[in-house]
Amino acid sequence: MNARTLPLLATVLIFIIAYALCYLQFPAILSTRVVGNLLTDNAFLGIVAVGMTFVIISGGIDLSVGSVIAFSGVFIAVMLRDTGLGPWPVFALLLVITTLFGAAMGATIHFLQMPPFIVTLAGMFLARGMAYVLSIDSVPINDETISVLQRLYWLMPGKGRLTLIGGLMLVVVVVGIIVAQRTRFGTNVYALGGGAQTARLMGVPVARTTMQVYAVSGFLAGLSGIVFAIYTSAGYSLATVGVELDAIAAVVIGGTLLTGGSGFVAGTLIGVLIMGLIQTYIIFDGTLSSWWTKIAIGMLLLGFIVLQKALVWAGGRRTEAAAGKG
Amino acid sequence: MLDPTPGRVPLLRAAAVSKSFPGTKALDAVDFTLGAGEVHALLGENGAGKSTLVKCLTGAYRRDGGEIRLNGTSIDPRDTLHAQRLGIGTVYQEVNLLSNLTIAENLFLGHQPTWLGFVSTRRMNRDARALTAQYGLDIDVTRSLGSYSVAVQQIVAIARAVRLSGKVLILDEPTASLDAHEVDVLFEAIRGLKERGLGIVFISHFLDQVFRISDRITVLRNGRLVGAEDTASLDRLRLVNMMLGRQLEEETRQTGKTGMRYDAEPRLRFTGFGRRGRIAPFDLPIQRGEVVGVAGLLGSGRTETAEVLFGVYPHDSGTATKENRALSLGSTRAAVAAGFGFLPEDRKTDGIIGELSIRENIALALQARIGWARPLSIKRQRIMADDFIRRLDIRTSDAEKPVGQLSGGNQQKVMLARWLATNPEFLILDEPTRGIDVGAHAEIIRLIEELCEDGMSLLVISSELEELVVYSHRVIVVRDRAHVAELVGEDITTETIVNAIARTPVRTSEAAEATI
DSSP states (O other), X not given: OOTTTHHHHHHHHHHHHHXXXXXXXXXXXXXXXXXXXXXXHTHHHHHHHHHHHHHHXXXXXXXXXXXXXXXXXXXXXXXXXXXXXXXXXXXXXXXXHHHHHHHHHHHHHHHTTOOHHHHHHHHHHHHHHHHHHHOSSOEEOOOHXXXXXXXXXXXXXXXXXXXXXXXXXXXXXXXXXXXXXXXXXXXXXXXXXXXXXXXXXXXXXXXXXXHHHHXXXXXXXXXXXXXXXXXXXXXXXXXXXXXXXXXXXXXHHTTOOTTSSOOOHHHHHHHHHHHXXXXXXXXXXXXXXXXXXXXXXXXXXXXXXXXXXXXXXXXXXXXXXXXXXX | OOOSSTTSOOSEEEEEEEEEETTEEEEEEEEEEEOTTOEEEEEOOTTSSHHHHHHHHTTSSOOSEEEEEETTEEEOOOSHXXXXXXXXXXXXXXXXXXXXXXXXHXXXXXXXXXXXXXXXXXXXXXXXXXXXXXXXXXXXXXXXGGGSOHHHHHHHHHHHHHHHTOSEEEEESTTTTOOHHHHHHHHHHHHHHHHTTOEEEEEOSOHHHHHHHOSEEEEEETTEEEEEEEGGGOOHHHHHHHHHOOOOOSTTOOOOOOOOOOSSOOSEEXXXXXXXXXXXXXXXXXXXXXXXXXXXXXXXXXXXXXXXXXXXXXXXXXXXXETXXXXXXXXXXXXXXXXXXXXXXXXXXHTOOTTSBHHHHHHHHHHHHHOTTSOOOHHHHHHHHHHHHHHTTOOOSOTTSBGGGSOHHHHHHHHHHHHHTTOOSEEEEESTTTXXXXXXXXXXXXXXXXXXXXXXXXXXXXXXXXXXXXXXXXXXXXXTTEEEEEEEGGGOOHHHHHHHHHSOOOOHHHHHHHHO
């Protein structure tokens, strides 16, 4: 058994078992309609969680993403309302802003030697504050293009709808997998998470990689904001509070080590789907309080952290044994 | 000096390389010549300048003076990556690779074969398999590095360094955490590289291994070149002499202190004291007012003896008595309570608290001994600090100066003052004169003599043999983690100590191999 893939396998196994249990009680849960909704409802979380996966693999954390999503929604709504710009230029402008915002946080982390936790916490307040500056109230989006985008879907067999935003999330996941596994940037991110000092000695461009990682997270948070704006047809500065924590939870449940250096983007998708599945089950059941979602996710998270610790511990013992015996 | 390959330009030649740090001259005009296809051992005790020289060669330090030529061209590496591009690769004792990446990724990080911008994993893994096979490794290159033994990781590190640099390979204590069999595997890989014409610098404190693998040996001492000779023309005794002893001037030959009477019951008596894996059980009686020196090479068990005595690593065999009464040791607390003091070798990491003032540093041990419930008043601390500043001649403007701002010798005196404040009966000093200038050196030696005249018992570890001879009544010689000889009074000379250290030991690596 490979220690690298064990957490991922555990996640997949839990997902299959959980889905099977839900299916036994509510056979409809396996229909493409439910699956389609699962993807649509969690599209913004899935996209931002892919960015978070890169950040966590690199050994960092990005607490700003929830606020950036809210900022993005308000920015889109206000720009569409108050300027003559169409949605596409607004989207492009937003993605440039959030990408630069991420890169600036990465630069601060690297050049000022600040802990990512503090820098992105500051980024969180900053982005939320900027959203308030733009508008305190919820701003509706009445744009023709956006309502078209909202209604776009591909009818899957079984009458399920794979919406544009659900599909976009899957595309982001696939691109994320390729970038993580098949590019030098991806390997550099893993190298950074394995040890920044060693990575530097091995020639990894640490400054550039750190900035790129947070820029990717910022870009995906902006993209997630666009998806959320399409999904809700509004921009509200109080929206998506705590989504960064949901994203972190999805990443960890997806088998990525919080200490960095190990994890998979594919696992994060499963993590998001597990969280969505719990929510769906509670809706199907109808009698359970929606707070059970949080409790179930909390338990899962705890379980995974314990599993990770056990793996790290077992790995350490094995290396010790290997070093002792040879 | 003789060139190893006359008429040819040596692969790497360092001439008159110097490097100073505030307070010390770490390298003083050192020459070093490495030929192609040569394994060149670089030897010396801690602080001799080995690592400073290596760091100047690899660009980790910028040299202050001198010249480094690679294949006849003058080079000036800015950092380790630059040195690597020039052709000088380094592998350290702690493997500097990423255990979370696969073997193949570690080998090719930053240089992965790509296709249209994407890493071609299949090609990378194929190349990695071919590369590791050259070193006699049959391993799954797609598994993470961390799942393999240190020896394999070490060879992977070498393979990476050679692939990226390809001319000079510097191995800094590569065998420190390997067992006998793994050392053989590593040496096989080194011999293969030698045949390919690489120049290899081998740093190790295992003399057996040095004699097995090296063609030539350069010895440094106190930042100066002692000599460079072919391994075949050197024997163990002469090598140890080069490492530890200055050339003896026949007329001023000095011996250890005499006049200690051993008929009285000793103040402290350790019987069968030891700890498995650190130091073999030893007997050690110590008289009132006696200085016992401990001599041996780096890694021989000198520091381990001190640490087990002081309870840094509790003893697992043997007993101790103090004036005929049983003494319960086993922790540093117990040792302090019994009136022991310990000045460790690396004061920067093990003792001094640079941000605290001289006064606070001196008060620490005494405060710990009387308990934190009864704090020493600032006034008393100040009186005490001023007293020690005067008695030990600590050069400082006042007692409130942070210790980190003092020179090495003065820091050492503050550490000494800390223990003297507790009025210990038995004081252990590990390399008390390391890294301090000549003036402070003499003062510390004078202090040691004064303390023993006052009736204190001392155990002093030092690689400066002349120094040990000056103040020791008795010298214990350690080798291979065991006490192997004891010299008393007139028998103590640098020559007898060197002889005792160099006496060819039982081949421990063979013994280890037999048990595997």
